Amino acid sequence: xxxxxxxxxxxxxxxxxxxxxxxxxxKLYTYCANLYNKKRNDLSVFIFEGKCFIAxxxxxxxxxxxxxxxxxxxxxxxxxxAIIVNSGNANTFTGxxxxxxxxxVVKTIAxxxxxxxxxxxxxxxxVIGEPFPTHKVIKALKQKKSPxxxxxxxARAIMTTDTYPKGISINTSIGNQKVKITGISKGSGMIEPxxxxxxxxxxTDAELSPSILRSLIxxxxxxxxxxxxxxxxxxxxxxxxxxxxxxxKLNNKIHSINDTxxxxxxLDLKKVFLYLAEQIVRDGEGATKLIEINIKNxxxxxxxxxxxxxxxxxxxxKTAIYGGDPNWGRIVMAIGKTYEKVNKGKLHISxxxxxxxxxxxxxxxxxxxxxxxxxxxxxxxxxxxxxxxxEESRILTCDFSHRYIDINASYKT
Amino acid sequence: xxxxxxxxxxxxxxxxxxxxxxxxxxKLYTYCANLYNKKRNDLSVFIFEGKCFIAxxxxxxxxxxxxxxxxxxxxxxxxxxAIIVNSGNANTFTGxxxxxxxxxVVKTIAxxxxxxxxxxxxxxxxVIGEPFPTHKVIKALKQKKSPxxxxxxxARAIMTTDTYPKGISINTSIGNQKVKITGISKGSGMIEPxxxxxxxxxxTDAELSPSILRSLIxxxxxxxxxxxxxxxxxxxxxxxxxxxxxxxKLNNKIHSINDTxxxxxxLDLKKVFLYLAEQIVRDGEGATKLIEINIKNxxxxxxxxxxxxxxxxxxxxKTAIYGGDPNWGRIVMAIGKTYEKVNKGKLHISxxxxxxxxxxxxxxxxxxxxxxxxxxxxxxxxxxxxxxxxEESRILTCDFSHRYIDINASYKT
Numbered sequence: 066x067x068x069x070x071x072x073x074x075x076x077x078x079x080x081x082x083x084x085x086x087x088x089x090x091x092k093l094y095t096y097c098a099n100l101y102n103k104k105r106n107d108l109s110v111f112i113f114e115g116k117c118f119i120a121x122x123x124x125x126x127x128x129x130x131x132x133x134x135x136x137x138x139x140x141x142x143x144x145x146x147a148i149i150v151n152s153g154n155a156n157t158f159t160g161x162x163x164x165x166x167x168x169x170v171v172k173t174i175a176x177x178x179x180x181x182x183x184x185x186x187x188x189x190x191x192v193i194g195e196p197f198p199t200h201k202v203i204k205a206l207k208q209k210k211s212p213x214x215x216x217x218x219x220a221r222a223i224m225t226t227d228t229y230p231k232g233i234s235i236n237t238s239i240g241n242q243k244v245k246i247t248g249i250s251k252g253s254g255m256i257e258p259x260x261x262x263x264x265x266x267x268x269t270d271a272e273l274s275p276s277i278l279r280s281l282i283x284x285x286x287x288x289x290x291x292x293x294x295x296x297x298x299x300x301x302x303x304x305x306x307x308x309x310x311x312x313x314k315l316n317n318k319i320h321s322i323n324d325t326x327x328x329x330x331x332l333d334l335k336k337v338f339l340y341l342a343e344q345i346v347r348d349g350e351g352a353t354k355l356i357e358i359n360i361k362n363x364x365x366x367x368x369x370x371x372x373x374x375x376x377x378x379x380x381x382x383k384t385a386i387y388g389g390d391p392n393w394g395r396i397v398m399a400i401g402k403t404y405e406k407v408n409k410g411k412l413h414i415s416x417x418x419x420x421x422x423x424x425x426x427x428x429x430x431x432x433x434x435x436x437x438x439x440x441x442x443x444x445x446x447x448x449x450x451x452x453x454x455x456e457e458s459r460i461l462t463c464d465f466s467h468r469y470i471d472i473n474a475s476y477k478t
Numbered sequence: 479x480x481x482x483x484x485x486x487x488x489x490x491x492x493x494x495x496x497x498x499x500x501x502x503x504x505k506l507y508t509y510c511a512n513l514y515n516k517k518r519n520d521l522s523v524f525i526f527e528g529k530c531f532i533a534x535x536x537x538x539x540x541x542x543x544x545x546x547x548x549x550x551x552x553x554x555x556x557x558x559x560a561i562i563v564n565s566g567n568a569n570t571f572t573g574x575x576x577x578x579x580x581x582x583v584v585k586t587i588a589x590x591x592x593x594x595x596x597x598x599x600x601x602x603x604x605v606i607g608e609p610f611p612t613h614k615v616i617k618a619l620k621q622k623k624s625p626x627x628x629x630x631x632x633a634r635a636i637m638t639t640d641t642y643p644k645g646i647s648i649n650t651s652i653g654n655q656k657v658k659i660t661g662i663s664k665g666s667g668m669i670e671p672x673x674x675x676x677x678x679x680x681x682t683d684a685e686l687s688p689s690i691l692r693s694l695i696x697x698x699x700x701x702x703x704x705x706x707x708x709x710x711x712x713x714x715x716x717x718x719x720x721x722x723x724x725x726x727k728l729n730n731k732i733h734s735i736n737d738t739x740x741x742x743x744x745l746d747l748k749k750v751f752l753y754l755a756e757q758i759v760r761d762g763e764g765a766t767k768l769i770e771i772n773i774k775n776x777x778x779x780x781x782x783x784x785x786x787x788x789x790x791x792x793x794x795x796k797t798a799i800y801g802g803d804p805n806w807g808r809i810v811m812a813i814g815k816t817y818e819k820v821n822k823g824k825l826h827i828s829x830x831x832x833x834x835x836x837x838x839x840x841x842x843x844x845x846x847x848x849x850x851x852x853x854x855x856x857x858x859x860x861x862x863x864x865x866x867x868x869e870e871s872r873i874l875t876c877d878f879s880h881r882y883i884d885i886n887a888s889y890k891t
Binding site: 124125126127128129155157158159160162192193194195196380381384385387388390392393394395397398400401402403404405406407409410421422424425426427465466467469470471473474 | 537538539540541542568570571572573575605606607608609793794797798800801803805806807808810811813814815816817818819820822823835837838839840878879880882883884886887
């Protein structure tokens with residue numbers, strides 16, 4: 066397999082990498098545990114001070130990583146003192162060895178940082194089915210390190226086939242009090258609704274209870290991390306965590322996510338979720354185009370989601386967009402194969418503002434040259450109006466290119 | 479897009495193209511209706527003599543071709559006097575124009591061959607959403623033609639992105655009477671369980687009633703045409719037809735498919751179904767390897783099928799096989815993302831005879847060099863033992879290569 070340029074930065078990456086602000090109440094340490102052949106940081110440890118809370122969303126995979134079984138238990142306490150993330154090994158299909166690895170790693174962190182084992186969370190991403198490199202990780206953790214001043218260090222250390230680090234910091238407010246949000250994420254294969262080898266970590270210093278965190282993560286995950294798809298594959302290790310350090314005490318506690326003081330904070334937190342999820346698609350393996358699929362006027366939310374996901378995961382649609390080919394027949398195919406009842410005679414399909422099919426027929430008035438010019442851009446909207454009800458669905462995906470094959474035919478080897 | 483070599487014959491094609499025997503009671507005429515830019519036959523008409531019967535299986539797509547609506551109606555009579563098949567245009571998303579096209583084409587055939595419009599069946603395959611080229615087709619049909627002596631002519635005329643014609647003839651028997659079977663098929667994108675732009679036509683001269691044909695097609699389609707996948711996409715036009723010309727009268731009629739006289743015939747008919755379906759995968763767009771996935775000991779047939787299809791349709795599994803990469807972690811991922819409950823600790827995964835994961839753990843005894851040699855072959859078996867019940871599933875698919883992208887990023891243009 067051609068290995069050339071596999072690490073070339075995605076053409077859809079942001080122009081520059083911004084500073085990521087540390088969040089008061091958390092210290093970040095990054096390490097090189099030598100989990101890759103080349104020298105790079107592959108281990109991040111976030112150490113929380115004081116009483117800090119966490120909410121987490123997992124993959125639905127029935128063969129999930131041992132780390133998620135661990136987190137499920139830890140999550141019952143709702144408190145967090147550490148999050149450790151390693152790339153290079155997924156700790157999945159590693160049996161008893163993998164479970165023991167977690168215990169040993171957790172014990173090491175607990176003793177190094179003088180914290181409770183039960184408040185430590187783990188996320189692992191990388192190859193499935195290889196024994197977890199416990200000794201390497203423990204050896205790394207025993208190094209003396211200073212905390213990072215720029216959290217982009219963590220965004221880099223959690224990368225696997227990602228071509229650039231993904232993160233965002235926003236200074237926002239709750240009521241009239243200033244608070245901060247910083248988030249990082251990684252992709253980039255096995256990305257599908259209900260998440261993928263997709264990790265997202267979002268931190269705030271705002272004083273927020275576990276139940277508020279839970280409500281916020283449940284509110285913002287469906288339209289962000291659960292509305293993206295790279296290849297229709299879903300990982301054993303997906304996880305999104307939202308934490309509050311409570312370093313910034315509020316004048317009055319928040320008891321409901323409908324509290325009007327949360328208005329700006331919620332808008333900004335939503336931005337963070339959407340941004341981190343979109344970056345994962347922008348760094349989709351081999352992606353050359355970002356595709357946004359919008360379904361309108363479906364008979365049910367279920368139907369709208371099923372149709373948007375079918376289009377987003379169709380290899381034929383994604384290769385057509387890669388080739389700049391206005392082959393909307395493949396979109397018809399992708400709608401049809403959901404078996405959802407649709408009214409053919411009322412169906413509209415557009416690429417951006419270019420209506421290609423109207424009431425179940427090719428639009429003869431289409432300006433092919435303008436359409437082709439639009440399809441040569443690196444952001445394509447596919448808009449479907451089913452005229453069949455009132456429900457909607459939006460999903461982000463990317464095209465399917467030669468580089469996807471390059472990357473995935475030689476990932477492990 | 480690179481257009482080079484898009485028509486290169488699949489490396490998985492049979493070494494030679496065999497003669498396909500005409501079936502007594504059917505005449506085949508092939509035409510060039512100029513539905514392609516280059517000169518080639520693109521229209522086949524089978525004309526049946528006497529009282530002939532038909533059974534048909536359709537796509538489940540909710541946006542199926544107008545041709546299938548027509549056939550559904552015609553099928554109520556159970557008799558067939560003609561089958562017309564065109565490549566180059568799918569007659570899907572063509573609205574009233576498409577429906578009128580069918581009426582006009584049917585009328586032309588009826589008058590040319592002096593047969594009943596109601597006993598004419600149509601299959602169309604090609605680009606979706608372009609007006610049906612009625613005049614070209616009618617003009618072609620009015621040419622004077624002699625019947626084909628080798629039905630490979632039809633196998634060629636129904637090709638779209640297929641790289642070779644697919645067909646098989648078997649001389650078999652019912653009781654002690656000799657009868658014949660000939661079948662043809664075409665692929666090769668949008669192939670998924672429950673069929674795809676996949677057409678199959680199977681003919682016999684044996685005297686068989688419509689209800690026997692219906693039972694036979696229902697018996698053999700699930701494990702053949704409905705157990706193949708190229709890209710997880712399913713077409714609007716899929717169809718398989720099984721016809722009997724009744725030219726070979728049986729000494730005693732067959733009233734049940736359990737009649738012992740049908741034993742050899744059923745074995746051979748099954749061979750024909752399996753062969754034609756396998757050829758579609760062998761000619762999968764860009765295929766370099768045929769992959770057979772076998773699920774054993776699943777808790778239910780539903781679960782076994784869901785898991786085999788998830789593996790067959792995983793872009794990550796298919797690119798790994800393309801690269802000869804023993805990355806069985808992706809198989810674990812594909813099983814997990816079905817959300818089917820499986821017992822991780824009892825799961826075995828093998829490539830051919832090479833057991834790579836045993837009881838939920840990597841097999842440390844694996845001979846990596848032998849395994850890699852096996853994975854460099856052009857036929858790969860993936861065997862999953864769930865140790866979870868007694869049900870099985872088998873599905874054929876192919877790998878995902880650079881050529882798939884080449885072909886599909888430039889199909890229409």
